[in-house]
Amino acid sequence: MKIARFQKDRAVAHGVVQGSKIIEIRGSIYRRFRTTDYAHNLKDVQLLAPTEPVQIWQPGMNFAAHLAHAAAITGIHDLPKTPQPWVKGRNSLNHTGGDIVIPKDSGGDVHYEGEAVAVIGRECRRVTEKEAPDYILGYTCGNDVSERAWQKADNFMWRAKGSDTFCPVGPWIETEVDAGNLEMVVKLNGKEVQRACTKDMLFSFAKLVSYISQQATLYPGDLVFSGTTGATSRMKPGDTVEVAIDGIGVLQNPIVAEK
Amino acid sequence: MKIARFQKDRAVAHGVVQGSKIIEIRGSIYRRFRTTDYAHNLKDVQLLAPTEPVQIWQPGMNFAAHLAHAAAITGIHDLPKTPQPWVKGRNSLNHTGGDIVIPKDSGGDVHYEGEAVAVIGRECRRVTEKEAPDYILGYTCGNDVSERAWQKADNFMWRAKGSDTFCPVGPWIETEVDAGNLEMVVKLNGKEVQRACTKDMLFSFAKLVSYISQQATLYPGDLVFSGTTGATSRMKPGDTVEVAIDGIGVLQNPIVAEK
Numbered sequence: 001m002k003i004a005r006f007q008k009d010r011a012v013a014h015g016v017v018q019g020s021k022i023i024e025i026r027g028s029i030y031r032r033f034r035t036t037d038y039a040h041n042l043k044d045v046q047l048l049a050p051t052e053p054v055q056i057w058q059p060g061m062n063f064a065a066h067l068a069h070a071a072a073i074t075g076i077h078d079l080p081k082t083p084q085p086w087v088k089g090r091n092s093l094n095h096t097g098g099d100i101v102i103p104k105d106s107g108g109d110v111h112y113e114g115e116a117v118a119v120i121g122r123e124c125r126r127v128t129e130k131e132a133p134d135y136i137l138g139y140t141c142g143n144d145v146s147e148r149a150w151q152k153a154d155n156f157m158w159r160a161k162g163s164d165t166f167c168p169v170g171p172w173i174e175t176e177v178d179a180g181n182l183e184m185v186v187k188l189n190g191k192e193v194q195r196a197c198t199k200d201m202l203f204s205f206a207k208l209v210s211y212i213s214q215q216a217t218l219y220p221g222d223l224v225f226s227g228t229t230g231a232t233s234r235m236k237p238g239d240t241v242e243v244a245i246d247g248i249g250v251l252q253n254p255i256v257a258e259k
Numbered sequence: 260m261k262i263a264r265f266q267k268d269r270a271v272a273h274g275v276v277q278g279s280k281i282i283e284i285r286g287s288i289y290r291r292f293r294t295t296d297y298a299h300n301l302k303d304v305q306l307l308a309p310t311e312p313v314q315i316w317q318p319g320m321n322f323a324a325h326l327a328h329a330a331a332i333t334g335i336h337d338l339p340k341t342p343q344p345w346v347k348g349r350n351s352l353n354h355t356g357g358d359i360v361i362p363k364d365s366g367g368d369v370h371y372e373g374e375a376v377a378v379i380g381r382e383c384r385r386v387t388e389k390e391a392p393d394y395i396l397g398y399t400c401g402n403d404v405s406e407r408a409w410q411k412a413d414n415f416m417w418r419a420k421g422s423d424t425f426c427p428v429g430p431w432i433e434t435e436v437d438a439g440n441l442e443m444v445v446k447l448n449g450k451e452v453q454r455a456c457t458k459d460m461l462f463s464f465a466k467l468v469s470y471i472s473q474q475a476t477l478y479p480g481d482l483v484f485s486g487t488t489g490a491t492s493r494m495k496p497g498d499t500v501e502v503a504i505d506g507i508g509v510l511q512n513p514i515v516a517e518k
Contacts, residue, residue: 054349055349060414060415074414076414080414084413084414084415085415085417085418086415086417087346087347087349087417088346089314089346090314090346091313091314091475091476091477103473103474105473155319155333155335155339155343155345156343157345158344158346158471158475162346162474162475163475164384164474164476214364215417215418215421216348216351216418216422216423217350217423218350219350
């Protein structure tokens, strides 16, 4: 099932996507809901970020193939022995179709990082790796947009990865996928620039959720990113970036310069 | 004016504190509100964190007198030339009277960091240092609780400073204080262990808010901490820690071991 959050005229609602239609639901996507008789054409609604997370969790380095590229930025040359979570700024949340804005005081070295994203369905604390999947509602696509000069220069990633618009997620949550075998492809202006499979994650989504939950409560709607892989490259104003995951959908964003 | 958020029986409300009473308000503390005829004895209500922030911002190193102590943990020996903001986990939010819980898998080297905290009153983006005070509603007391072994061992501070209960703030927001001259005192079991004045901040609250707002939107209720000063020490289960600021009030928390 594909669960989306959308805006039509001035109203915001959740709905279930079926083909080219979106069927409005009543109730909570985290507890109990039913579909209604209200259907819209997908092309007539504005899809929003599929949840309103309390927090956006990133795993740190999580693909061996990303190590060489990451080490040049972070100076850390060893694979991590545990997840190294961090919190991406909530202000950076964005949605499919939303502009990724290159800040005017950035030198412009702004990269995509295509990722799969787990969506928390139930509050959890101190869950085991085995229990963790029960607390995940589904999966979506994400782009951990990164300003590489700021990432090197600053002590923390508040603006390198947390500037406004730097966290597109969507287009919706798919509840029936194999989280251990999601094929993710990034295209820049239609050309493939990045490819990964979640089977190559150093720490699985279940492990990440369990690990974070040992010290921090995860809330319904919270997002847990997979980490990215390989090398990444710069996006320029006028470009379009797509993160596509087989069985989920396509997250597409235009790149614009800040006015 | 002292604006508090509190719980009485099962209802949560905001109120204005006058002496030993709290007067319920109607409306939004960020826009327009009026007091009502409902008054409670302060001792009969449970004070909550005074806002429900979207984000909790920390400034990085912000007192020269904290440099030597911080350098032993962070390995950074120079004073920062700009603020070095970072985002403290929203899950860690706590209130006056709330237990600070020492995680059972911590070695126990958990320290207080007494701070003053600015409360954002209006959404802001790209405000100047001169404009920033207009976007601050008031100030409260905060404790940036820190697990020093995790702070050294991890790549990020997600659990060192973001474990559940590690962010007590309160007891309320004071709207009429001189933000540049707040005297802050921390007491551990009644004995003074830390003292600072906001006039010694390397970057003022106005500067911090302006700097963060260049890349990240700040929302009503967001918290911006001052940073801490000097050396800090360990808190043990059974201890009580107080952060007191002249003209604001006292934030008091017991320390307990996780069960």
